[in-house]
Amino acid sequence: MTTSADFQQMLRGAALRVTRPRVAVLGAVHAHPHADTDSIIGAVRAELPDASHQAVYDSLRVLTNAGLVRRIQPAGSVARYESRVGDNHHHVVCRSCGAISDVDCAVGEAPCLTASDDNGFSIDEAEVVYWGRCPACSGSEAGSF
Amino acid sequence: MTTSADFQQMLRGAALRVTRPRVAVLGAVHAHPHADTDSIIGAVRAELPDASHQAVYDSLRVLTNAGLVRRIQPAGSVARYESRVGDNHHHVVCRSCGAISDVDCAVGEAPCLTASDDNGFSIDEAEVVYWGRCPACSGSEAGSF
DNA sequence: CCCTTTTTCTGAACGAGTCAAGAAAACAGT
DNA sequence: ACTGTTTTCTTGACTCGTTCAGAAAAAGGG
Numbered sequence: 644m645t646t647s648a649d650f651q652q653m654l655r656g657a658a659l660r661v662t663r664p665r666v667a668v669l670g671a672v673h674a675h676p677h678a679d680t681d682s683i684i685g686a687v688r689a690e691l692p693d694a695s696h697q698a699v700y701d702s703l704r705v706l707t708n709a710g711l712v713r714r715i716q717p718a719g720s721v722a723r724y725e726s727r728v729g730d731n732h733h734h735v736v737c738r739s740c741g742a743i744s745d746v747d748c749a750v751g752e753a754p755c756l757t758a759s760d761d762n763g764f765s766i767d768e769a770e771v772v773y774w775g776r777c778p779a780c781s782g783s784e785a786g787s788f
Numbered sequence: 789m790t791t792s793a794d795f796q797q798m799l800r801g802a803a804l805r806v807t808r809p810r811v812a813v814l815g816a817v818h819a820h821p822h823a824d825t826d827s828i829i830g831a832v833r834a835e836l837p838d839a840s841h842q843a844v845y846d847s848l849r850v851l852t853n854a855g856l857v858r859r860i861q862p863a864g865s866v867a868r869y870e871s872r873v874g875d876n877h878h879h880v881v882c883r884s885c886g887a888i889s890d891v892d893c894a895v896g897e898a899p900c901l902t903a904s905d906d907n908g909f910s911i912d913e914a915e916v917v918y919w920g921r922c923p924a925c926s927g928s929e930a931g932s933f
Numbered sequence: 934c935c936c937t938t939t940t941t942c943t944g945a946a947c948g949a950g951t952c953a954a955g956a957a958a959a960c961a962g963t
Numbered sequence: 964a965c966t967g968t969t970t971t972c973t974t975g976a977c978t979c980g981t982t983c984a985g986a987a988a989a990a991g992g993g
Contacts, residue, residue: 660939721981729845
């Protein structure tokens with residue numbers, strides 16, 4: 644388990660000012676992987692009832708830029724955040740309920756990074772999203788349309 | 789070049805009613821790959837000045853569900869549409885200007901489809917987005933921040 | 934402890950996309 | 964062709980995630 648002091652440490656390590664909203668946001672992202680901004684606002688307010696939504700948006704942006712959290716946004720979804728950073732991992736997204744799970748890089752050494760033809764682009768990241776149905780949704784046929 | 793009659797054919801083939809907005813939208817998507825909805829509305833109105841934005845939104849949804857066009861939406865971007873469907877191809881997105889290019893599937897037989905651990909999900913598609921800088925943006929250092 | 938800079942708060946604003954109800958158009962059957 | 968039914972289009976309002984702006988508060992170096 645990660646403590647508040649650890650989060651302060653992480654902020655300082657990234658040369659960021661340590662503020663209560665930031666610590667709370669960092670804690671919320673660690674506690675609720677793949678949570679959307681609204682859930683994070685809720686989690687932050689459990690601890691800091693008067694935190695503004697703007698502070699949460701600002702903190703998330705700062706933390707994302709600093710590399711302390713990662714922002715993901717599958718098509719058709721709102722922004723979601725996770726604390727697992729630095730490892731090149733991907734996600735499975737349920738088409739039916741939107742549930743997200745982590746997936747380690749399919750092939751050992753990030754082969755997806757090699758596009759067959761990069762059109763002259765200089766590529767620095769390959770993002771993979773697997774689409775399907777989560778166990779719950781593939782069991783019940785509801786929503787399969 | 790694809791003609792209006794071809795588009796009507798495609799609509800009938802998909803068991804969809806042939807309407808002028810739909811034909812125009814299909815034409816616009818074919819003419820402007822990776823265009824966003826607003827650009828498509830503009831292109832449609834060049835031919836059908838009184839088309840409503842709602843008709844375009846509706847048509848795009850119908851065409852997407854029918855598999856006649858494909859909707860893509862890289863994180864942080866609005867929805868974009870393309871007419872290249874059925875082949876499992878991917879995209880390179882410029883972090884700086886948002887330009888998008890097509891990329892054929894990196895490895896011959898869609899290996900990315902095999903997640904290392906699917907968490908019990910039944911996966912039906914693997915979407916790959918390559919992030920980087922387009923030739924123009926990697927040349928000029930502007931925007932690299 | 935003070936000062937400057939950065940961050941947060943309040944509240945308004947924005948924009949892509951959706952919802953709803955009535956009018957118009959498509960197409961199957963006669 | 965004409966009619967009737969169903970689908971689609973138009974108009975206009977509206978939602979919701981996110982951002983903008985200015986004033987107030989807090990962080991951290993000297």
